[in-house]
Amino acid sequence: MTIKSIEPQPTLLKSTLSVTDATAIIVGMVVGAGIFETPALVAANAGSAGMALSIWVLGGAMSLVGALCYAELASAFPDAGGSYHYFMRAYGPNLAFLFAWARMAVIQTGSIALLAFIFGDYAAQLLPLGSYSSFFYAMLSIVVLTGLNFTGVEQGKWTQNLLTLAKVLGLLLVIVAGLAATTTAAPAPTEPASQGSFGLAMLFVLLTYGGWNEAAHLSAEIRHVQRNMSKALLWSIGIIVSIYLLINLAYLQGLGLAGMAGSEAVAADLMRQVAGEGGAKFISFLIAVSALGATNATIFTGARTNYALGRDFPAFALLGRWNNRANVPANALLVQGAIALALVLLGALTRKGFETMVDYTAPVFWFFFLLSGIALFVLRWREPEAPRPFRVPLFPLVPLLFCSVCLYLLYSSLVFTGLGALVGVAVLAIGVPILWLMRKRVQP
Template sequence: MWEETSPRKRREDEHSIQSKEPTATNLQKEVGLLSGICIIVGSIIGSGIFISPKSVLSNTGTVGPCLIIWAACGILATLGALCFAELGTMITKSGGEYPYLMEAFGPIPAYLFSWVSMMVTKPSSFAIICLSFSEYVCAAFYSGCEPPEVVIKCLAAAAILLIITVNALSVRLGRYVQNFFTAAKMVIVAIIIISGVVLLAQGNTRNFENSFAATPASVGGISLAFYNGLWAYDGWNQLNYITEELRNPYRNLPLAIIIGIPLVTVCYILMNVSYFAVMTPTELLQSQAVAVTFGDRVLYPASWIVPLFVAFSTIGAANGNCFTVGRLIYVAGREGHMLKVLSYVSVRRLTPAPAIIFYGIITTIYIIPGDINSLVNYFSFASWLFYGMTIVGLVVMRFTKKNRERPIKVPIFIPILVTLISVFLVLAPIISNPAWEYLYCVLFILSGLIFYFLFVYCKFGWAQKISKPVTMYLQMLMEVVPPEKVPE
């Protein structure tokens, strides 16, 4: 009797019970509310608000409309994110727009989204962020002269390698890195805002006089101003890419959106107010890096703080980008739209390591060419094309999937309004400034149908013969296995 209840026996019984519990090799729910807010804020606040608010000003002309555009972009990002919150709590799968397009319209639109995102928009954006980080770091070592381009690119490639290594090793480590850099970037945001408030209190308000006294901006100018502003807000939907790893997504997904995006909007408006408290519109347009100019005038001799924290901000945005987009590639591979090995999970780390490594390789390729900003400019309309399609899918599923449980249900006028704005953002720059590059972008998007037909729809025998041994070799090399269960 006493032997059966001895401490040793109890430990053996507990171990036996634990050993019978299923331990699925799958992505783990390790992202809480705070980390969710940090992912949103950290992904949105990158280098844009520190370097080039002048893009919005140049298209609006004066201070008043410029601030209105920044506020309107924040409102639009919030409305779009609320639509995504309904989708994310109705379809609790990672991958952002991908599973929503799959549910609403079928595999072809979802595949085209993953094709464009993985081959152009996401890796090129990741590359630009890492190049911005590299430029700021190199500037500290090449004072008074331009750093060599090869040094900038090598450092950017090293940053990519470091970020994908962190995210492939551990979800928890990636989350801690994100939280740290988000806190660091909020320090410099607070410094700029507090400095601006102090200057305004001292009477530096002359740049806000007659802030609407100018020729009204054209429709094309307004659309370009929105594009530039929304580029700084890009990342408002990042939490939907990791829904499967979010604890209590029905609560934390909408709550993180409601807290995170308005917080960023308020910060952006107040930071622009601070810039105008120090610089005239003409001086701001002439500045190469607005936050650096601000620091030189206000924080001297501690102006070195600005480039240091801007570097922190960019590396944090890059980490958030990698953390979320890796899940898009993982889900696309799980659906059979990419190599199957991209949907495998590390046995030891429980991370989508193959998807993250693949993303890092594609991004590194984008580091090689001289200028990729123009590529992003022409493909930015594609981002809003898919945003609009996804939100149209929300409206469609209100009728086609009426009985689907919706823990969050936004008023129908919100997705309709966001859809109309998306149509405007897609068509306005093309109509106001038509260029062959837009046609090339459309042709590239449609070229994804060729790969879909060859490798997904038809599944030719020769394609299977090529991919099967590659998958087996990579599986053994990286110690990864297919996920044991797929969330419903």
């Protein structure tokens, strides 16, 4: 049974984002703190330097496969709701509502809290304010960045552009420092374990590449979206793969594979070797900036789905009000910020904020990501006459590969995560009785 009285409403937003703006948002979303943490884990499971670099290339190729699928969906059906809009057209309002609920209560807000904890941890190292420094900085980052995006889309996008520029320039400095270094100065290496896990290494790499799909939520605001969406996605993936390969080459040159595998903070160890404690301080600052940029991009895109939820479901109508003066979903931003602050509080209470948020978000995220790939097949069948300025090449092989990757990561996120995963699934399940109550209200 479906809510027959609810139909997706058209989105009349201003197209203010260029390819450069969209690319900056996507790069800012993806290139977060993960690239400073996961290379050591990949090296420990790769077995050789060549294999480690190959895994990063393969991760980029898999991300490209997903980007090709999203380029077709976003250019054919541009809407601020992104995947929510595809679910509405492919599966109907029930599943679309559950996705929007999950994104508001689990996926996006959990990601915001996760990134805020990373920023808080490194900001506290640079400027400690006492026992609760990390918690304070995490809360502060959400409040300030939500406020900036609330004031207007121009403030939000220029904040993102500047943070992404600072991040990329900082990464380039790390790359240059690492490539100029020699492994002879590195700590005495011990060979990594020969029994590495390729599958586990791929899991770390694909998690580090995650976030490019957020471009779908910008589709209603990108100028000439039919031709520019695919450009933004392909440029973004190209830039991200280049950055990831270069920085891994820098790590390998400066520390060697064994040095990477044995490091608990690979970027800080590299910069400490090259430039002493000043270099380690610099990398802490860089990681804080990276996390801040990713937080801002997540806030920017996340509120768009909440807006689409309020636009289509009367019970959440408060979220569906667009501030035309600032050109932002003002109420959706405020509600998103409040939920993210509550999750930061939850993470602070567990004393394992980052790990708790990873567990909380992963299974729900990959479940709906898989459904996004399946939606491509459904919409090809249900709406064959819809204009598709960009079509996935080698259909159906490419989207089938994308769905297979999503299925593998869904399995991994359930197997390798802890109690937080059950909490995230439980919060998703709360959406079912909410949906039932709304459905009951609209029935005669």
